[in-house]
Amino acid sequence: MRKLIFLLVSFLIFTSTSLYSYSSNPKEFIVGLVEDAISKLSDKDLTDEEKSEFIEQIALENVDIKALGLYTLGELRKSTEKDKINDYQIAFEKYFLKSLTSRLKDYSASKFEVMSEDKKSSNYTIVNSKIIPEDGSPEIKIDWRIYTKNRDKPLIRDLIVEGLSLARTQREEFSSILSSNNNDIKALILKLTEFVAN
């Protein structure tokens, strides 16, 4: 009986933690993830809160938020003390999740198509896709930068929308804030915290 309970509990833990895990093949990973996202976000029975929760969960499991945070910090990541980097990472994760939720909640009525993938190195594959809005507006080309160092668990590091890298845009935005504050990481952390609070 104890063995059965243990198995049952293990199964529940496994199914709940791998709720949003997808294929380890970069192309199939993106197809599965986006199809899942579109079906959830266009579900009229889900409340905004449930949608936000879903987006946050899916991002925490499938986006390399830690690396994205370091990338957006630019060269400063090399010269900043570890504890300050940790404070920054905590603020960045909250900022990223809030901004992602806000961006994605309104986008739903679209068809999604993955066209191809381009293996750049053993660590990176770019998956090329397009979104075809149902309102007849022009299709949007989206490339996904997938980090494949761990072959069993690919992670998204960047989205390149019509040739515009979201990570690069974010990094240049942060760089401007840092340079106008004598490269003080605390000023950036404060800005991120203010954004999350508002």
Add this chain to the structure above:
Amino acid sequence: MNSKKLKVFIVSTFFLLSIIELKASDECFEGFSRSVFKFNMALDDIVIEPIAKGYNKLPSPIKSGTSNFTSNISTLLSIPNSLLQGNLREFGNSVGSVLVNTTVGVLGFLNPAEKIGLKPHKEDVGQTLATYGIGSGCYFVLPVFGPTTVRDSIGLIADTFVDPFAHITLREKEILGISGNNLDYFTVKGTTAVDFRADNENNFKSLEKNSIDLYSSFKSIYLQDRDNKIRNSSENSQDDWGNLDN
């Protein structure tokens, strides 16, 4: 050339050459640009955004017809620029697209050229100067026109000299029996801007809502977009993730 004019010419040339040496990420005069940016955003809130919102409420065939019409006219600028860049394939694409859309496409309101595979890249003098190896120079913001660089602002003025549409409207010359006036030019350019703004209504909203430094976001997007246009590619050129491992 008298000595005073020569001095002005030499000083201006040295000034331009020195600022063209700067990278696009360098600011020419950030404080001033940020003020102009604020002015442009206010102008957008008061004038352009409400018009764009109204435009988005128009029936879809009217919107796509207007968009095709202004796009066909802007392709005229690509014809001399493709030629100046020595890109004969793009030159053929632009000429073919304008001819097909202006005739079969009922003055450009329809876009049959795209259906037969004629999808020319938009080219301007700024891009042509870049293909000649001229650097972008520093970045600044123009009132109404928005983000630009030294090279692109010179290109913006030069565009009005090589653009056949500007030739028949702004300069009131006749080409193939067609002529126009200033009002035609500014109406078409204004409509192009509204069409672009309306197409990107959600993107603007999202950017405004999620940005912690909107000025820098616009700058980054502008510079990435120009880089892609110069390379005629929609792939981002910068790959600087390589050494970032967890």
